[in-house]
Amino acid sequence: MAEPQAEVDPKTTEEMEVPSSDPPENDNDQDAETPKKEKDAKSFDLGDLVWAKMSSFPAWPGRIVKPWKNVKKPAGKKAVRFVFFFGTEDHAWVKEESLKHYEENKATLSKAGKGAKFTKAIDAIEEAIVKNQASKSDMESNEQSVGTPAEGQTTSPYHPPSDDDDDDDDIFLKSISKPTKDYSREPMAGKKKLNSSQSASSPGSSPRKGSNSSSPFTKINTPLASPKKRGRPFKTLEDGEVAKKPTPKKRPSTGASTAAPGKKARSDMSFLSLNLYNSFQAHLAQKGETAKKDIKPTEKKIGFIGLGLMGTGMAMNLIKAGHDVTVWNRTSEKCEEFVKAGASQAETVSDLVSSCDITFSMVSDSEAVRAIVFGENGVLDGISDGKAFVDMSTVDIGTVTGVAEAVQARDGRFLEAPVCGSVQPAMEGSLIIIAAGDKELFDECESCFQSMGKKAFYLTDTGNAARMKLVINMIIGSVMCSFAEGMALADKSGLSQSVLLDILNLGSIANPLISGKGKAILANKYPPAFPLKYQQKDLKLALAMSEQVDQPLPVSSAVNEQYKRAKNMGLGDKDTSAIYKSLTH
Structure with a gap:
């Protein structure tokens, strides 16, 4: 599903706000405040393919798309456009003066960037051009007007569900009591080295302080809404000293160690994941479906690896239920909003496993599981007598049995627990969990499974859950x-x-x-x-x-x-x- 996120540079984009009570913005708000003369003379429209220049990065191929309902247009007199960056999940408000038409500047700007992600972005926009041409041909053959871009050409592929869009509501938010029975996992990129960041080659990414390599991630100034009341930001934690030991610790939510003086704190979590989680929680609240009752959180310390669309909902539901949770994600900046919600953050997977009693993982595939388990500073480096590892990803039987044997060889305990359900039940805590392996560990996970799902099945021998899934x-x-x-x-x-x-x-x-x-x-x-x-x-x-x-x-x-x-x-x-x-x- 998702590439690692690219940081949105505050120098070139204004703060994005999640309004609590403001009415939804019209999709055409990008033009609403533009003076008539300037509007008539504008050079960019919805659906245009462009090069978007971010500070300190090469111009990146993108498309001007409709802004998301709960992302306000930044203040200021300069015209801005909401841009989706190809080859990533990233979006940002970009000043028109930093935009150039794609085709007209392709020959020169396509040579300005390097790296696999830049190449992927070029391939993606070229594919979009082919689809645009095919769409125009279809419209012409059907004698339809070709003056207006198709819906898919004006919205981001990651456009979140909107209360004003009946189709989106139907697709995402209906049938609350019945989760759609399909499945998704946290995608991970760059699996060769477990705790090393990818090279920065996408717009907005910047080197992480204290790291030898840079890690691309999304930084959008979006206050996190409380699961109980949409639009109310989480309480900002007070600044504190960072512990010198490489053990899980509470981090200052303001990011004071990396932010420049006078800069506002920025949210580092995937905007898409965050937005969806709040949307589902708000929808449940409107229907009168409150948080689950009668869940007595275990006193054991819980670790969670993988904070994608699936992992976001699962980890947040563990925190909401009152569990003591420590999180880790390949793109570490995604962890910050979980820290604000009450979790701790671990520097490495091995730190997390060694400090927690039970560690859960939700990643994309077999390769990703092997990376976090057998990689440098991975699960096996932190596992010890009595420590438990529960993998909830969908993987092949060979990977499951191999991981189980490796964990048990170090006197650890293992349980496989893949899930039935996609993004919606993950956000709502209504997944179906299929487990196999250590029965005692299965029983110890009861409160966690209650927080993340509506039913958990135990299928005895390791490998049976993977087969059933x-x-x-x-x-x-x-x-x-x-x-x-x-x-x-x-x-x-x-x-x-x-x-x-x-x-x-x-x-x-x-x-x-x-x-x-x-x-x-x-x-x-x-x-x-x-x-x-x-x-x-x-x-x-x-x-x-x-x-x-x-x-x-x-x-x-x-x-x-x-x-x-x-x-x-x-x-x-x-x-x-x-x-x-x-x-x-």
Whole structure:
């Protein structure tokens, strides 16, 4: 899902605020305050592909998109545009004077940057140009107006759910009591070295103080809203001395050790993760669904590794329930908002494991799990007699058994506990947890599992949970592909897809998957609750498992090929429901 975040330089962008009671801004607010003469003479519009220059970084390819509802336009007379940076999840207000049209300046500016992320960004914008041209051709062939950009050309692919957008509400926030049964993990980039940062090659990234390498991360001046009341910022902690020992510690929330004098404190957590978490919590509050009751938090110290979209909700729910939590993330700046919420932060994975009784991890895939376990300053460096490690990622059986043996060889305890559910149930604390391994450890995790999920199953021997999760994901992927085929056939036959969806939702096949993904197809919006590339990966792992037991899977084999085709079409980072698009082109 996500690349490491790039810092938004305060010199070139103004403070972003999350309003508590201000009315939603109109999508066209970027132009609302522009004087008429200046507006008529403007050189940039929504959907324009541009080079955006950030201080101390090369111009980066981006697109001018609609600002998010709860991100205010910065004060000042200079015209600014809300820009999505290709190849990242980053967004920022950028002054028009720092923007240049992409095509007109491509020859010179494309040579100004270097690195894998810059190359990825160039590839992504070129792919967007091809899609724009294809979209215009389709509109012309259908005799539609081509003067206005399509919706996908004016919004960021990470545009969060909006209260003013019925389609987004339907996709993300409906069916609160029934989590959509698809799955997502915390993506990790740069897995070769566990505790080393990637080279800074994206806009807004800057070297971390005291580090030999720079780490790109998002720094957006967004006060964190309380889960109980949207728009109310967390209390800022008082500055304190940082402990010299490499053990978990409370950090000053103001970032005084790195911020320049007179600068305001900045939020370092992924804006997308934070925004989604607050949106879901606010929605639950509006429906009268308050925090879970009767959860008595364990007295054991809890560690949590991986703060992506899934990990954000899971870790925050542990903190809200009153657990003593220490966090670690590859991009360490993401931890700061968790510290403000009451958690501690560890310098390395080994520090976290050695200081906590039970450590949970939620990362993207098998490679990421092996990196945090076997890498330098990893889990094995911190594990000791009695310490426990619980991996909640979806991985292959070989990785699970290998990690279990390594942990147990150091007198540690291990439990695998992959989850059923995507972003929404992770934020709400309504995941389904499938565990296997140490039964005593499973029982000790009861309060944690209650905080993160609505039901936990124990499947005895290590490896069984991974097998069960792959079977479930295989079924989900096959159902999703068959449903997408039905929607495509209905449309091609002149039938109403909306009516088809209504009929299915009233019949025996009705379920949150059909309802939620159907609305995504109707809206032609595919925000990644569970990225398509992960669905294809899980199908591949399920097929490999079938080979080991000599079980034919003809349907799933065909479905896997269709997902591979969709991934090759550039749909891998979109939601799994985007499989529909591969069936209509």
